[in-house]
Amino acid sequence: xxxxxxxxxxxxxxxxxxxxxYTESFSKYFYIGIPALDNVLAYTYTxxxxxxxxxxxxxxxxxxxxxxxxxxxxxxxxxxxxxxNGNMTFDFSDSNPMYFSAGExxxxxxxxxxxxxxxIYGYVIGALEQLT
Numbered sequence: 001x002x003x004x005x006x007x008x009x010x011x012x013x014x015x016x017x018x019x020x021x022y023t024e025s026f027s028k029y030f031y032i033g034i035p036a037l038d039n040v041l042a043y044t045y046t047x048x049x050x051x052x053x054x055x056x057x058x059x060x061x062x063x064x065x066x067x068x069x070x071x072x073x074x075x076x077x078x079x080x081x082x083x084x085n086g087n088m089t090f091d092f093s094d095s096n097p098m099y100f101s102a103g104e105x106x107x108x109x110x111x112x113x114x115x116x117x118x119x120i121y122g123y124v125i126g127a128l129e130q131l132t
Contacts, residue, residue: 022130026053030122032110034068039111042120047100047128054097055106055126058090064118069111074104084110084120097126 032042047053062068067083072090079098080090092098100106110120 023127026055026124026126026128028124030124031119032122033117033119034110034112034114035117036115037112039109041107042110043106043108043122043124045106045124047102047104047106049102050131051102052129052131053100053104053106053126054129055100055124056092056094056097057123057125058108059123059125060084060088060108061121062086062118063120064112064114066114066118068113068118068120071107071109071111073107073109074100075107102131 028043028045030043032040034040034042045053058072060070062084065085067085069081070084070088071078071081073079082088082090106124108122108124112118
């Protein structure tokens with residue numbers, strides 16, 4: 001096997017710590033009840049100063065049988081959207097996560113199309129990296 005070739009070890013290569021770099025696992029769980037025909041900011045996270053957040057996955061589950069509209073935003077800018085009907089996973093991969101710099105805000109906004117209050121369960125999974 002060729003030494004140092006990433007294509008031979010992709011997904012298995014252990015990343016070694018380098019001086020001045022500290023990364024910790026980021027895994028946040030949330031639940032919110034969304035009133036009928038309303039829209040809510042289901043989750044928000046502001047990246048602290050001196051850090052950057054790499055989001056690998058966002059997993060959402062709805063108790064509603066009606067498709068609800070979901071937007072993943074960086075502050076007020078929509079990055080991705082879709083209809084949540086049951087389960088939904090936004091998978092940004094481990095090798096190319098969606099990055100948020102210090103001070104940037106990750107928002108998950110949900111527009112309910114249901115005629116009664118429905119529940120949304122969610123996970124945000126990634127890595128929080130200290131820059132210096």
